[in-house]
Amino acid sequence: SHAAFTMPGIAGVILTFGMAVDSNVLVYERMREEMLKGADLKRAVRLGYDKALSAIVDGNVTNLIVCVVLYYTGSPEIRGFAITMGIGVVSTLFACLVISRFIYDVLLAVGMRKSSMLPMAIPFVQKILTPSINWLRLRYIFFIFSIGYVTMGFGFIFYEGSRMLDNEFLGGTQVTVQFKADPSAPEGSDARLTMKRIEVSDAVTGIGRQAPEGSQLRLLTGAEVFPINPQDDGVTSDRFTIKTLATDADAVTQAIVGVFADKLETKPPLEFRAAEVQDVRRAPVFDFDRPTLGDNIDMPSIRDNMPEYIGGVAVVMSDLEPPPTLESLRARLDMMRETQDFADTLGRQRDVRVLEGTESAVKSAVMVVVDPEVSRARRTEEVAQREWNLVREALTSSSTPASVHNFSPAIAATFQANAIAASVLSFIFIGIYIWIRFKTPRYALAAVIAVVHDVVTVLGLIALAEFLYENEATHNFAVAIGLLPFKIDLNLIAALLTIAGYSLNDTVVIMDRIRENRGKNPYASSQIINDSINQTFSRTLITGGTTMLSCLILYIYGGEGMRAFAFSLFAGLIVGTYSSVAVAAPIVWSRKQQRSFDDVAAAPATY
Numbered sequence: 001s002h003a004a005f006t007m008p009g010i011a012g013v014i015l016t017f018g019m020a021v022d023s024n025v026l027v028y029e030r031m032r033e034e035m036l037k038g039a040d041l042k043r044a045v046r047l048g049y050d051k052a053l054s055a056i057v058d059g060n061v062t063n064l065i066v067c068v069v070l071y072y073t074g075s076p077e078i079r080g081f082a083i084t085m086g087i088g089v090v091s092t093l094f095a096c097l098v099i100s101r102f103i104y105d106v107l108l109a110v111g112m113r114k115s116s117m118l119p120m121a122i123p124f125v126q127k128i129l130t131p132s133i134n135w136l137r138l139r140y141i142f143f144i145f146s147i148g149y150v151t152m153g154f155g156f157i158f159y160e161g162s163r164m165l166d167n168e169f170l171g172g173t174q175v176t177v178q179f180k181a182d183p184s185a186p187e188g189s190d191a192r193l194t195m196k197r198i199e200v201s202d203a204v205t206g207i208g209r210q211a212p213e214g215s216q217l218r219l220l221t222g223a224e225v226f227p228i229n230p231q232d233d234g235v236t237s238d239r240f241t242i243k244t245l246a247t248d249a250d251a252v253t254q255a256i257v258g259v260f261a262d263k264l265e266t267k268p269p270l271e272f273r274a275a276e277v278q279d280v281r282r283a284p285v286f287d288f289d290r291p292t293l294g295d296n297i298d299m300p301s302i303r304d305n306m307p308e309y310i311g312g313v314a315v316v317m318s319d320l321e322p323p324p325t326l327e328s329l330r331a332r333l334d335m336m337r338e339t340q341d342f343a344d345t346l347g348r349q350r351d352v353r354v355l356e357g358t359e360s361a362v363k364s365a366v367m368v369v370v371d372p373e374v375s376r377a378r379r380t381e382e383v384a385q386r387e388w389n390l391v392r393e394a395l396t397s398s399s400t401p402a403s404v405h406n407f408s409p410a411i412a413a414t415f416q417a418n419a420i421a422a423s424v425l426s427f428i429f430i431g432i433y434i435w436i437r438f439k440t441p442r443y444a445l446a447a448v449i450a451v452v453h454d455v456v457t458v459l460g461l462i463a464l465a466e467f468l469y470e471n472e473a474t475h476n477f478a479v480a481i482g483l484l485p486f487k488i489d490l491n492l493i494a495a496l497l498t499i500a501g502y503s504l505n506d507t508v509v510i511m512d513r514i515r516e517n518r519g520k521n522p523y524a525s526s527q528i529i530n531d532s533i534n535q536t537f538s539r540t541l542i543t544g545g546t547t548m549l550s551c552l553i554l555y556i557y558g559g560e561g562m563r564a565f566a567f568s569l570f571a572g573l574i575v576g577t578y579s580s581v582a583v584a585a586p587i588v589w590s591r592k593q594q595r596s597f598d599d600v601a602a603a604p605a606t607y
Helices: 007-036 040-072 074-107 123-129 136-166 199-209 218-222 249-259 325-337 376-396 409-438 441-470 475-480 488-517 526-535 536-555 560-588 591-602
Strands: 172-178 224-227 240-246 285-288 312-317 349-360 360-371 402-407
Touching: 007 136, 007 488, 040 074, 040 136, 040 199, 040 409, 040 488, 040 526, 074 488, 123 536, 136 441, 136 526, 136 560, 172 249, 172 591, 199 218, 199 224, 199 249, 218 240, 218 249, 224 536, 240 441, 249 402, 312 349, 312 376, 325 349, 325 376, 360 376, 402 536, 409 441, 441 488, 441 560, 488 526, 488 536, 488 560, 526 536, 526 560
Parallel strands: none
Antiparallel strands: 172 240, 172 402, 224 240, 285 312, 312 360, 349 360
16 A cells, blocks of 8 residues: 655654663663662673663553554554554664664673763762652642643633644645745745735635525635744735635635635646547556657657656657646646645656657656556556546646645544544553553553643643634734644644653653562552652653754744644653653552551561
8 A cells, every 4th residue: 555654654753763762761771770889881781671671661562552553543644653653663672672782792792891971970960860859748739730730721622622623623625825926026036925814814704704605615704724934923924724614625725716816826727639538548648668768658769768667657748738837737747646636646756758849838748657566467547547637637627826635524523533542442451551560550540640641731732822822912922932723633643642652651661660669569658659750760851851852943943834743742742751750650659558568667577
């Protein structure tokens, strides 16, 4: 099947990076502990890997459980996240436990006997990374603080309601319009016509107000308008995305193109030979089986050497009227390929060459396409016919610089159901695994509560960002710090899943140390829990700090398309790190068990 590298896939890669870094940090921190106790390097390496093994395995297995659930319940995009993260989990385990260990064994074998780390060289750093804080004494402050902002988050979520959801979860149509070059700009300038967001919004809602009763266009009165890459004021741009709950994509597109006709560069339809032919077997479409272009299309004078397209097809477009430029011809074909009907062809290798005329006035051209995943036996149906349909649609219809995405209510409902099912099943299976692994339901409850706490908090912050952006009194402040009316779509779901994975891993690391320090005791005392948090504090700072820095850079410099993802991930990393220490770990502790522990400790020894 075809696989595109989408934002959910990138999210899987980011979480893989975080897990890979964390696995090695766990080993290094254990090695440092052993060296501080006086162990030589060889013994420190052996004990470091042995003691870090359970935390590494538990953290990765919990993420692997999420991968399996998402693969069987998620949409194709989320399934891509699951596959990417699943491969990352397995490769991370192998790289850390096998390859890194092998490198250390080689270095030890060739004579390496000493190693140092920054905390060992600078005592002040060591002191920061190994605090002596009584975390449980602060638990009530933590709980009150967490309950307070989670409650506020729920308030903002309920206030925004379905407005937080994107078209993918509600159904509807999304149209992105690009205005044409400014005719009054100096020659050679790339300046385009611009509008303010309120002007675009008024024009779009005007379509809805003038539409007849019962028309889908009436829904445009509630359309949302977002400037893309706006100027410094945050509202003026030459490109806008318009989202509406109307599902008649053709009617919405025609209406929007019509109202902005004077600002859009509309390209008229083209005529070309055989444009009326529908069956590819009667069309000028040729199998590409020889390296020279002309030998495949019965034009021996064309000697372009293109061996990389062997196994593909060549589509000839002859007698083009009016003759387009090569650039505009390619733009037409690429724009059609990006539409919903032909999006599955985006991954195909392709090129367009001039056969007759010049690049500024093309009389005849050929598009060469190859799809390595399609066998030659299926080439006619799956490549030739699809590409011929694409060419006919792209050239014979009027073209405007507007991309359209349509989401039916049925598909939106399916997305919602899949997202809910994936979340619930993931929580259940993770809870069962941790229950079995730690032999008590308290640990499972702590891990699941921490994850839910983190996801709800991030959702509340997303709702808060939308509130600040839409409120006139806080709009300028929101724009100044880069906030947008973030919507919950599949990309944001991927970010939430990444947050859940990171939070789980962080929590499991602390709980694993609690289990180790607890030893054969049936429960953990307050001292054990405090010591465990303090002992893993350096790992928490290093892993969380490096990942947060990456997300902050992505938020600032990644552009608006990445900003919702980066914002959610950055906020989730902060709250996930906090919840592991302040929410999950205190839940593991029990006052009743502490009294039993104290009673046993105070009882006189018997012989």
